[in-house]
Amino acid sequence: MRLALAALVLLLAGPTPSQFAPAQAPAQLRRGLASAEAAIRAAACDAERRFGEGDPDANASRCEGVRGPPGVEVGRTSARLRNPRNAPPGWAKAYLAQTDGKKASEVEPAVFDLGDRVGLLRPIEIRKRCLSCHADRAEVAESTRAWLEAAYPRDQSFGYALGDLRGFWWAEAAK
Numbered sequence: 565m566r567l568a569l570a571a572l573v574l575l576l577a578g579p580t581p582s583q584f585a586p587a588q589a590p591a592q593l594r595r596g597l598a599s600a601e602a603a604i605r606a607a608a609c610d611a612e613r614r615f616g617e618g619d620p621d622a623n624a625s626r627c628e629g630v631r632g633p634p635g636v637e638v639g640r641t642s643a644r645l646r647n648p649r650n651a652p653p654g655w656a657k658a659y660l661a662q663t664d665g666k667k668a669s670e671v672e673p674a675v676f677d678l679g680d681r682v683g684l685l686r687p688i689e690i691r692k693r694c695l696s697c698h699a700d701r702a703e704v705a706e707s708t709r710a711w712l713e714a715a716y717p718r719d720q721s722f723g724y725a726l727g728d729l730r731g732f733w734w735a736e737a738a739k
């Protein structure tokens with residue numbers, strides 16, 4: 565029964581794209597990988613500027629003049645979504661499921677060969693300042709909880725602790 569289920573899941577998920585650590589990515593993926601990296605960096609700097617919530621290591625010097633390359637799709641996602649619009653692209657789902665519940669320090673970035681495109685996942689860690697909106701529901705200030713619950717009725721993103729993997733930046737670029 566278990567095996568049959570596993571086979572069905574594989575069948576429904578389609579073929580799994582080959583996956584590499586960034587440093588081990590084959591030569592034909594490197595150009596797309598560089599674009600994906602640049603797109604994530606720009607998006608993280610942008611989120612940091614606008615909400616103070618992108619890349620806690622982003623600072624003026626690292627983000628100065630950083631602009632994402634055109635034609636690269638980029639976003640944030642998680643195995644435990646707050647906003648359903650942040651659902652992962654299909655190729656990212658297996659890695660999200662595999663890494664959910666880990667500490668960010670245990671999770672490596674991953675590169676995927678998607679045929680004519682390259683996918684990249686870069687882990688996002690829960691820092692102290694994230695806890696005011698992503699800690700256990702009971703620990704989140706009541707006023708914050710009220711607006712979050714109103715805006716995201718199916719929120720799964722409470723319950724994180726310092727150092728937890730919260731999710732990933734993802735990007736998809738042409739090869």
Ligand code: HEC
Nearest residue numbers: 617640641642644645646647650689693694697721730731
């Ligand atoms: C003021 C409240 C608040 C704080 C602080 C906060 N978040 Fe969020 N977070 C949100 C809201 C609201 C969303 C959904 C809206 C969106 O898509 O950005 C969200 C969404 C996310 C997502 C996208 C996946 C999903 O579940 O929809 C990630 C990843 C994320 N947060 C990580 C972090 C990290 C890492 C920090 C700390 C550096 C942080 N957040 C701090 C409110 C917050």
